[in-house]
Amino acid sequence: MLxxxxxxxxxxxxxxxxxxxxxxxxxxxxxxxxxENVRVGMRESFSxxxxxxxxxxxxxxxxxxxLLYSVFGMGSPTNNLSWDTYRExxxxxxxxxxxxxxxxxxxxxFRVIGTNEDFYRHYRYRGGQAIALxxxxxGSEVFDVTxxxxxxxxxxxxxxxxxxxxxxxxxxxxxxxxxxxxxVVGILDKTFTPVDRAVYVTLExxxxxxxxxEDGAPPMPGEEPTPDDVLAMxxxxxxxxxxxxxxxxxxxxxxRLQREINDYESEPMMAVIPGLALSEMWxxxxxxxxxxxxxxxxxxxxxxxxxxxxxxxxxxxxxxxMAILRAVGAxxxxxxxxxxxESMCLAAAGAICGLGLVYVLLSAGQPIVEAQxxxxxxxxxxxxxxxxxxxxxxxxxxxxxxxxALKAYRTALHDGLAVxx
Amino acid sequence: MSLAIDVRRLRFRYGGGPWVLDIRxxxxxxxxxxxxxxxxxxxxxTLLGVLAGVLKPDEGEVGVLGRDLASLSGAxxxxxxxxxxxxxxxxxxxxPYLSVLDNIALPVRMNAQRxxxxxxxxxxxxxxxLADHLQIGDLLKRRVTELSVGQQxxxxxxxALIGAPExxxxxxxxxxxxxxxxxxxxxxxxxxxERAGATLVFVSxxxxxxxxxxxxxxxxxxxGAAL
Numbered sequence: 001m002l003x004x005x006x007x008x009x010x011x012x013x014x015x016x017x018x019x020x021x022x023x024x025x026x027x028x029x030x031x032x033x034x035x036e037n038v039r040v041g042m043r044e045s046f047s048x049x050x051x052x053x054x055x056x057x058x059x060x061x062x063x064x065x066x067l068l069y070s071v072f073g074m075g076s077p078t079n080n081l082s083w084d085t086y087r088e089x090x091x092x093x094x095x096x097x098x099x100x101x102x103x104x105x106x107x108x109x110f111r112v113i114g115t116n117e118d119f120y121r122h123y124r125y126r127g128g129q130a131i132a133l134x135x136x137x138x139g140s141e142v143f144d145v146t147x148x149x150x151x152x153x154x155x156x157x158x159x160x161x162x163x164x165x166x167x168x169x170x171x172x173x174x175x176x177x178x179x180x181x182x183x184v185v186g187i188l189d190k191t192f193t194p195v196d197r198a199v200y201v202t203l204e205x206x207x208x209x210x211x212x213x214e215d216g217a218p219p220m221p222g223e224e225p226t227p228d229d230v231l232a233m234x235x236x237x238x239x240x241x242x243x244x245x246x247x248x249x250x251x252x253x254x255x256r257l258q259r260e261i262n263d264y265e266s267e268p269m270m271a272v273i274p275g276l277a278l279s280e281m282w283x284x285x286x287x288x289x290x291x292x293x294x295x296x297x298x299x300x301x302x303x304x305x306x307x308x309x310x311x312x313x314x315x316x317x318x319x320x321x322m323a324i325l326r327a328v329g330a331x332x333x334x335x336x337x338x339x340x341x342e343s344m345c346l347a348a349a350g351a352i353c354g355l356g357l358v359y360v361l362l363s364a365g366q367p368i369v370e371a372q373x374x375x376x377x378x379x380x381x382x383x384x385x386x387x388x389x390x391x392x393x394x395x396x397x398x399x400x401x402x403x404x405a406l407k408a409y410r411t412a413l414h415d416g417l418a419v420x421x
Numbered sequence: 422m423s424l425a426i427d428v429r430r431l432r433f434r435y436g437g438g439p440w441v442l443d444i445r446x447x448x449x450x451x452x453x454x455x456x457x458x459x460x461x462x463x464x465x466x467t468l469l470g471v472l473a474g475v476l477k478p479d480e481g482e483v484g485v486l487g488r489d490l491a492s493l494s495g496a497x498x499x500x501x502x503x504x505x506x507x508x509x510x511x512x513x514x515x516x517p518y519l520s521v522l523d524n525i526a527l528p529v530r531m532n533a534q535r536x537x538x539x540x541x542x543x544x545x546x547x548x549x550x551l552a553d554h555l556q557i558g559d560l561l562k563r564r565v566t567e568l569s570v571g572q573q574x575x576x577x578x579x580x581a582l583i584g585a586p587e588x589x590x591x592x593x594x595x596x597x598x599x600x601x602x603x604x605x606x607x608x609x610x611x612x613x614x615e616r617a618g619a620t621l622v623f624v625s626x627x628x629x630x631x632x633x634x635x636x637x638x639x640x641x642x643x644x645g646a647a648l
Contacts, residue, residue: 329531
């Protein structure tokens with residue numbers, strides 16, 4: 001107790017260098033824990049991109065590729081599935097619901113997704129949240145368009161605006177379907193998932209813009225259908241979908257259903273379980289994560305080394321103090337204890353301030369990060385990982401404290417009661 | 422046991438250097454006020470370090486209050502010093518981050534025997550009483566950095582005296598004071614040592630103070646190590 005009291009008073013006496021040291025440790029600890037929080041937030045928002053979907057089905061190809069173009073709006077689909085095949089599986093007894101996706105077109109860099117009312121009914125993200133409309137209604141007519149929240153904000157679109165669709169994916173599509181204007185009828189609530197960056201039309205709409213196309217080539221000039229031609233049609237026949245999401249009647253049937261789909265003979269197709277595919281993908285990205293963590297651990301080490309330097313350099317001016325302590329009966333062990341305690345107190349204070357700083361920054365920055373980056377970083381009480389980090393920092397402080405402590409020990413033994421400089 | 426100090430055939434050197442101390446015999450009765458003088462470099466501070474148990478002699482016996490320090494381990498000597506010896510430095514006696522009161526109370530907090538000798542009186546009360554005796558009773562709450570050199574030395578004396586150690590060792594505590602203050606300081610120190618029945622070993626190179634002591638020891642005369 002006496003040693004702790006002395007250590008604290010000694011640190012308080014050197015308030016300026018103490019607060020600098022604590023500050024630098026706090027910053028590095030805040031960085032460490034902050035990065036950990038962002039990492040967890042990223043992983044959660046990643047794996048929460050889609051939920052309650054048991055299978056994603058598409059043409060045969062890579063699992064990650066299917067996941068990328070169906071869920072994340074990245075990369076391009078290789079092949080489509082026929083509408084008949086889709087219907088066959090949609091009516092399979094083990095299937096409770098499906099959401100069909102027709103992909104391949106874009107609008108000013110945003111993906112256009114052809115789907116139907118099942119999307120609004122069944123699509124779930126982040127713990128089962130459903131798609132909701134911020135304004136307007138869900139698109140149901142041929143030329144209806146519903147916009148993801150980011151699309152509406154970034155392009156400044158409102159209800160009633162006309163939108164053109166580009167064939168092909170990319171900032172500048174190579175062909176504009178400009179003869180068939182679509183009209184915005186609804187804007188979705190922000191979800192912080194790729195849903196925000198997509199443009200939703202009906203499957204009929206996708207078919208309509210490709211009328212007259214033969215083998216991937218546009219119709220000859222003058223032969224393009226007009227909106228009136230399209231609207232005059234009683235029913236637009238849907239011929240294909242790119243992929244579809246499946247909700248199983250019973251989760252126990254998912255694996256069997258997946259196997260059946262993979263073995264389907266009439267058309268080469270595959271089904272992936274989103275949870276598995278997502279974690280497989282995350283492992284691929286995980287290297288960056290580890291790298292980031294290593295960097296922040298080094299930052300903490302640098303912070304602690306700063307403490308070591310400041311304690312070590314203070315020793316020379318404290319030789320007098322050590323001699324006095326020796327004179328009143330302090331053994332070399334107490335000198336060691338004093339310095340190790342100082343080091344531990346600095347590390348602990350830094351760790352606690354750093355933890356506090358993380359919460360201050362999180363609560364201040366959470367809405368901003370969520371609005372700007374779409375990353376939701378949950379604020380929760382420190383968990384096992386945080387305590388582990390804090391424990392490690394204090395332990396490192398304890399271990400590092402022995403460097404100045406042993407130096408002081410040797411000096412104290414050598415100096416005795418006289419300070420020889 | 423009536424001898425406070427009983428040194429026999431003591432030899433000491435730093436590392437493998439030349440002998441600094443070579444004392445055939447040095448004895449001191451309990452209750453003595455001894456004046457130990459020698460020019461600077463004659464080994465005064467080293468002898469005090471040996472007597473206080475900070476330095477371990479290479480040869481000989483160092484009897485202090487009936488214990489042979491030469492036969493004790495480092496930790497035992499530390500504990501012995503904490504319990505039985507009060508030490509006053511020439512200057513810079515105080516720990517800068519402790520208040521006057523905390524500086525005085527330090528030995529009592531460090532050692533249970535010193536605390537037991539307060540006879541049930543509180544640490545604060547005892548410190549305040551000693552401070553009163555040394556005429557610094559109004560300074561207890563002050564920061565030590567605000568004190569004059571003379572005041573600091575009195576605080577150091579209080580610290581050496583608290584918990585009634587049997588031996589007070591003072592290493593030129595008055596050398597930074599002017600002459601009038603030296604005498605006043607010494608008189609206060611003597612009175613307190615007498616009150617506690619403590620033996621005082623007072624080191625100085627300044628023989629002007631010699632007359633106030635009951636015994637004078639010339640270190641160059643008893644130290645055979647030629648320096």
